[in-house]
Amino acid sequence: MAGQTIEFKGKTLELDEDGFLQDPDLWDEEIAEFFAKEESIPELTEEHWKVINYIRDYYLQFGIAPMIRKIGKACDMPVKHMYQIFPTGLDKGACRCAGLPKPTGCV
């Protein structure tokens, strides 16, 4: 399966095979909300945004997603709880909502 191009609120978005945004610069909060629905999150709450914003800021600074334990510490949330609010996982659901490319490697 190849990636796809979608039209979203006047923007043309290239997505990879797993639905991740190809160009992180095109990200906005509405895209996060749109992705969230596909990641089994009915509505993004304050807690979700805390995690999403941290991941995104870290990515913009370092060019990679933060370690999960780091997210927990920075957002003051147990890892287990983060997996509850992002049921498809932090590497998939949270990173996708934050507009990051899909994490790869031996993870």
Add this chain to the structure above:
Amino acid sequence: MADMKIEVPRLQRDAFADKQCHRAHADHMETINLPPELVDNWQQRALEKMEQLLGRYRSLRDYLDICVRCGSCADKCPFFLGTGDPKNMPVARAELLRKVYRYYFTAAGWLPDLGRAEPLTEEVLNEWYTYFYQCSECRRCSVFCPYGIDTAEITMAAREIMASIGVANKYITEVLANVYRTGNNIGIPAPAWADNLEFLEDDIQEDTGVDVKMPVDQEGADVLLVPPSADNFVNLDTMMGYGKVFHAAGISWTTATYASEAANFGLFLDFNNMKKVNKRIIDAARRLKVKRIVFGECGHAWRVALYMNTLNGPLDFLEVPNPIHCTEFTLDLLKRGAFKLDKSANDEYVVTYHDPCNIARAGGPLEPPRELIRASCNRFEEMPENTTRINTFCCGGGGGLLSDEHMDVRMAGAKMRAMAVQTTNANYLATMCAICKAQLKKVNTHYKLGVEVEGVHGLFGRALVLNGNQEV
């Protein structure tokens, strides 16, 4: 421990025929010096590549010639046992290449009665892409072949031929492109690598009150540790375990941002990339003026590391032996009395151990990880004998199959390993390969194993008493 009963599945023709990995992206292919897409004259180019490989590896020609189709391998493969698809029997998988070999390189090509021979058509290429990427190159089949055929080498040859005409999977090629861009599989840039290690230093400090350093690019250190980058990203107990070991033994060490990855995905794809990925570890060791290279808990890294000298040697600027596996390194220190351990730190665990295929079937280490585990905990249980050591069953995610779209194949391939874990009372599944760890975490959820998956050094690090050590 007694053997586990293994039932041969009912044959389901083409059950997994439509399971393919995502195809490589053109930019990743270009980065790793392969054609971005299927080349125009692909048949001719593929046959030229096959001829080149047959000339280079006498073993490959022998493996293609000498199989008598006895079927000893058939029910040994985790992917056949898990999928029931007859083309996942190693003999049938290899036949996909053998029939083309016979057509072009043996008399069977012009006397069809001599044996099954087929031209390389688009349909055959598609089957190659499907089934050579449902093999994790784990080599369990080779243990049972009476002729000593290493079917993994046939898979590797088929993948190399495909790569040369622009056919490869996204996972392997993206990871290789990451290695050239950042030094590691995950794509962690140097500042983030250092930031992660600092975070772990703080974690150890908070936990133990001891100031354990996790160095980066430290010139003149004695040891260059080359871990899988996943250890500095997800398998954090393992990473902290290495740091505690070096600290307790008083050995100066460093990681290298230029070679912040042990894994060598070239092994899964082609010789040129394997050689290039291997070389950068040696370059880093030379630049940092270290005396030794210690490999972290990574399966196929170790398989390539054994040929480090042959591939890019000589390693004469290093002290012998080289390279060293981290479990052998730590065990040697343990035997020389460098550590004080408190096994009760792991009393909440019943531990079992999964042998990564690329370590167990590449000459070990087999016993050192077990000795370290026994030294770190009070309760250790082995899985059945026909699923451990050289008989180990693949985790189901090795060989470049560890991608989300391949989850059905991965979970099917993991069935035997999951069953073996279920024969124990374990709640801690220790292993020493980052692919195994990532895969087994998913297997744990899928098969409801109820285990925590972490490294040997994770367990060892927990038991290590940091302020009670003696001089070596």
